Amino acid sequence: MRKTDILIVGGSAAGATAAITAKRHYPDKEVTLVRQEKQVPIPCGIPYIFGTLGDASRNIIPDTLLENNGITLKIAKVTAITPDRLTIETTAGSIACERLVLATGSVPGRLPVPGFDLDGTFPILKDIPHLVNLQKRLQQATHVVVIGCGFIGIEFADEIHKMGGKKVSVLEIAPYCLSLAYDREFCEEMESAVRARGIDIRTNAKVREIKGQQQVEAVVLADGTEIPADVVIFGVGALPNVEIAKAAGLQLGPTGAIAVDRAMRTSREHVFACGDCAEKISFFTGCPSPLRLASIATLEARIAGANLYSVRREHDGTVGVWSTAIGNLAMGTAGLTETAARQNGYDCVATAVEGPNRHPGGMPGGAPTKLKLVFEKNTGVLLGGQVRGNESSGEMINIISACIQKRMGAEDLATFQMGTHPALTASPISYHLVNAAEMALAGMRNK
Amino acid sequence: MRKTDILIVGGSAAGATAAITAKRHYPDKEVTLVRQEKQVPIPCGIPYIFGTLGDASRNIIPDTLLENNGITLKIAKVTAITPDRLTIETTAGSIACERLVLATGSVPGRLPVPGFDLDGTFPILKDIPHLVNLQKRLQQATHVVVIGCGFIGIEFADEIHKMGGKKVSVLEIAPYCLSLAYDREFCEEMESAVRARGIDIRTNAKVREIKGQQQVEAVVLADGTEIPADVVIFGVGALPNVEIAKAAGLQLGPTGAIAVDRAMRTSREHVFACGDCAEKISFFTGCPSPLRLASIATLEARIAGANLYSVRREHDGTVGVWSTAIGNLAMGTAGLTETAARQNGYDCVATAVEGPNRHPGGMPGGAPTKLKLVFEKNTGVLLGGQVRGNESSGEMINIISACIQKRMGAEDLATFQMGTHPALTASPISYHLVNAAEMALAGMRNK
Numbered sequence: 001m002r003k004t005d006i007l008i009v010g011g012s013a014a015g016a017t018a019a020i021t022a023k024r025h026y027p028d029k030e031v032t033l034v035r036q037e038k039q040v041p042i043p044c045g046i047p048y049i050f051g052t053l054g055d056a057s058r059n060i061i062p063d064t065l066l067e068n069n070g071i072t073l074k075i076a077k078v079t080a081i082t083p084d085r086l087t088i089e090t091t092a093g094s095i096a097c098e099r100l101v102l103a104t105g106s107v108p109g110r111l112p113v114p115g116f117d118l119d120g121t122f123p124i125l126k127d128i129p130h131l132v133n134l135q136k137r138l139q140q141a142t143h144v145v146v147i148g149c150g151f152i153g154i155e156f157a158d159e160i161h162k163m164g165g166k167k168v169s170v171l172e173i174a175p176y177c178l179s180l181a182y183d184r185e186f187c188e189e190m191e192s193a194v195r196a197r198g199i200d201i202r203t204n205a206k207v208r209e210i211k212g213q214q215q216v217e218a219v220v221l222a223d224g225t226e227i228p229a230d231v232v233i234f235g236v237g238a239l240p241n242v243e244i245a246k247a248a249g250l251q252l253g254p255t256g257a258i259a260v261d262r263a264m265r266t267s268r269e270h271v272f273a274c275g276d277c278a279e280k281i282s283f284f285t286g287c288p289s290p291l292r293l294a295s296i297a298t299l300e301a302r303i304a305g306a307n308l309y310s311v312r313r314e315h316d317g318t319v320g321v322w323s324t325a326i327g328n329l330a331m332g333t334a335g336l337t338e339t340a341a342r343q344n345g346y347d348c349v350a351t352a353v354e355g356p357n358r359h360p361g362g363m364p365g366g367a368p369t370k371l372k373l374v375f376e377k378n379t380g381v382l383l384g385g386q387v388r389g390n391e392s393s394g395e396m397i398n399i400i401s402a403c404i405q406k407r408m409g410a411e412d413l414a415t416f417q418m419g420t421h422p423a424l425t426a427s428p429i430s431y432h433l434v435n436a437a438e439m440a441l442a443g444m445r446n447k
Numbered sequence: 448m449r450k451t452d453i454l455i456v457g458g459s460a461a462g463a464t465a466a467i468t469a470k471r472h473y474p475d476k477e478v479t480l481v482r483q484e485k486q487v488p489i490p491c492g493i494p495y496i497f498g499t500l501g502d503a504s505r506n507i508i509p510d511t512l513l514e515n516n517g518i519t520l521k522i523a524k525v526t527a528i529t530p531d532r533l534t535i536e537t538t539a540g541s542i543a544c545e546r547l548v549l550a551t552g553s554v555p556g557r558l559p560v561p562g563f564d565l566d567g568t569f570p571i572l573k574d575i576p577h578l579v580n581l582q583k584r585l586q587q588a589t590h591v592v593v594i595g596c597g598f599i600g601i602e603f604a605d606e607i608h609k610m611g612g613k614k615v616s617v618l619e620i621a622p623y624c625l626s627l628a629y630d631r632e633f634c635e636e637m638e639s640a641v642r643a644r645g646i647d648i649r650t651n652a653k654v655r656e657i658k659g660q661q662q663v664e665a666v667v668l669a670d671g672t673e674i675p676a677d678v679v680i681f682g683v684g685a686l687p688n689v690e691i692a693k694a695a696g697l698q699l700g701p702t703g704a705i706a707v708d709r710a711m712r713t714s715r716e717h718v719f720a721c722g723d724c725a726e727k728i729s730f731f732t733g734c735p736s737p738l739r740l741a742s743i744a745t746l747e748a749r750i751a752g753a754n755l756y757s758v759r760r761e762h763d764g765t766v767g768v769w770s771t772a773i774g775n776l777a778m779g780t781a782g783l784t785e786t787a788a789r790q791n792g793y794d795c796v797a798t799a800v801e802g803p804n805r806h807p808g809g810m811p812g813g814a815p816t817k818l819k820l821v822f823e824k825n826t827g828v829l830l831g832g833q834v835r836g837n838e839s840s841g842e843m844i845n846i847i848s849a850c851i852q853k854r855m856g857a858e859d860l861a862t863f864q865m866g867t868h869p870a871l872t873a874s875p876i877s878y879h880l881v882n883a884a885e886m887a888l889a890g891m892r893n894k
Contacts, residue, residue, distance in 0.1 A: 306861075415749060423841075438749070
């Protein structure tokens with residue numbers, strides 16, 4: 001039987017990061033990563049294969065990342081794990097280890113409606129041959145329907161629309177797209193922007209059936225509307241891939257993912273889990289969090305990888321930070337939306353500031369930028385933020401994330417020391433973050 | 448004698464922000480702002496008048512900012528203040544107040560070399576008629592020399608070069624441009640970028656004389672080199688404008704600016720000062736800081752404005768956060784450079800990470816991005832950071848600033864919860880901030 005010190009199962013964002021982190025923290029240990037895919041797509045880059053990159057081969061996590069860090073890569077399917085003996089079975093033989101990290105990711109959700117498995121229906125698999133096949137089918141398609149209007153659904157729709165010559169529809173069962181990520185006013189702006197690009201967004205749209213003989217022909221809604229479809233894509237979320245963990249008797253958590261503590265340890269000694277396959281708790285409530293994002297996966301991998309031989313760091317819980325971009329419109333969210341904060345029982349003050357992200361506003365490259373902050377009313381602690389603007393929104397939301405992580409309050413934000421530049425940011429007089437905080441403080445004084 | 452509750456002297460970034468903040472915190476008080484300029488230029492936008500905006504009138508702080516906040520504006524020159532009676536004398540009569548805020552800004556430095564005041568030499572004044580005159584002279588000029596290669600000098604040189612048909616030289620007495628803001632490797636990159644745009648940068652260049660009869664003809668260096676010049680611009684820093692404060696007997700600080708405490712109170716009761724005219728101390732050492740930036744001015748104005756009738760917030764000291772952009776190259780700095788940290792007696796670990804700010808790297812709009820972090824070696828506390836990339840660098844540096852302000856350590860940064868997006872940021876596996884922190888931790892473990 002082959003032996004290694006640290007064995008990582010899974011080669012996507014979590015697996016690769018766990019391997020790199022393990023090697024950084026325990027440089028004398030041999031780290032082996034086992035995965036079944038020859039090539040691993042960058043998960044968040046998948047939609048961009050179709051309209052922007054043009055080829056799945058341009059969206060690969062490079063194996064040099066592993067090689068340069070001295071990690072041994074083994075391509076094989078893992079069929080079983082035996083936690084008590086710290087061994088795994090693979091299609092290429094058994095491997096024993098001192099520490100085992102499960103980073104088995106997720107499997108795409110499908111809708112349990114009639115016709116869900118007709119030819120021409122596609123889940124979103126993080127698998128290059130599958131994506132190459134999907135791209136071929138899309139090239140021949142005239143009518144494409146994306147089911148699910150979260151950020152992946154929107155990005156798929158927009159990228160497919162960019163391919164040209166297609167009627168693209170996106171269906172959302174909720175009253176707004178992206179409603180888990182943003183408050184309604186932001187969702188509506190994104191909907192308008194996507195519609196303005198020629199994409200058919202339908203909200204409150206419940207799918208009754210996918211119609212066709214062998215090949216998909218149309219998507220039928222609960223109200224009887226038929227939308228013609230040559231290809232149907234399911235962007236309806238992901239479920240933790242816990243098959244081998246469950247078979248091995250590892251404890252699962254309330255959402256069905258592998259149960260882990262704050263150090264990312266599973267119920268079995270020396271076995272860790274991270275990424276989409278692992279349970280998450282909210283930074284705010286400590287309750288289970290359904291978020292599955294590559295950035296969360298890499299954080300968990302950095303915790304697991306550091307803790308393999310002694311606990312060096314613990315998880316504060318998932319803040320939930322992510323962003324979306326359609327054309328020049330970018331949006332970011334961190335922490336709780338106002339809606340989510342109120343649902344969770346917080347008494348909030350929410351303020352929004354809108355203005356250019358350059359100064360003067362006529363400087364090139366700018367965009368009207370809106371920033372909303374949500375504070376707990378009595379303590380002034382920042383609970384969340386949302387940004388809408390152009391590309392700098394992607395990093396603006398990370399400023400807000402830093403503030404949330406350190407539980408900064410409105411007063412901290414009102415006296416924030418930001419750098420500003422005419423060609424890069426808003427003016428220091430009207431810097432969004434600071435002004436939104438000052439407005440919130442005024443709201444708290446008047447409570 | 449006219450009376451008001453809160454009286455602000457000065458209408459640039461500090462004055463306007465102090466007025467708005469005062470009104471926000473004390474909405475029942477009458478706030479009056481007195482300034483001598485009919486129109487106030489946006490200070491950091493001044494270089495961009497020449498190449499990008501094309502007209503000084505496109506770089507104005509709008510008076511609607513004051514009007515919309517219910518602030519009374521009075522255009523007059525303040526000739527004297529009497530702190531004991533809380534009155535001021537202006538060219539349009541006397542005004543009495545309950546609280547007085549001095550935001551008198553700075554005056555540009557000039558070099559005490561022969562010929563410094565010849566016709567064709569220009570300090571950088573925050574004054575529209577002066578800037579209009581400078582623009583006219585530049586339009587007729589063929590040879591332009593900018594003395595001082597800080598960020599303002601570089602931005603002026605680049606913007607004047609954009610006007611076309613000119614030979615532009617920038618002179619720096621130090622061995623590198625921008626050496627107060629960045630470590631040497633960043634300075635050298637900026638120098639190369641500026642040179643590649645066709646601008647003549649000369650470092651280690653000490654000016655001996657400005658030559659000419661009435662009109663400037665050339666700048667003569669200490670080594671005898673003569674550089675022809677139709678226009679000479681002094682970008683050699685600014686000195687606090689404390690004339691009326693000094694005449695009124697207000698205490699000055701070690702750098703000659705108005706002495707203030709952490710609440711921005713001067714030595715006289717009910718008199719506050721903020722912005723370039725006020726003394727600053729470093730967030731790190733508590734020693735006087737020579738930095739004068741609009742963003743620092745607005746922070747101080749937010750502190751002064753909030754504290755007028757009771758102390759609501761205090762100054763933690765100046766972190767020092769700013770950025771620079773030349774074409775598509777942008778750089779940002781926050782806190783201490785490695786050089787400055789070592790000069791201040793810190794034992795440091797500095798790490799740098801370079802990679803694309805998109806993922807995959809082939810996504811459009813990206814740029815190779817370099818991030819350097821400086822940590823105190825024993826505690827792991829973040830002391831500073833520098834970024835080089837494209838426009839998102841302007842907000843990336845503010846993430847680092849947030850981390851510095853809350854005295855976050857390498858461990859906090861290694862477990863930072865960032866949002867990532869293919870079209871907006873680096874990949875979560877190789878996010879610069881987090882990887883630089885992990886590398887620093889490895890360095891600290893091996894100490």
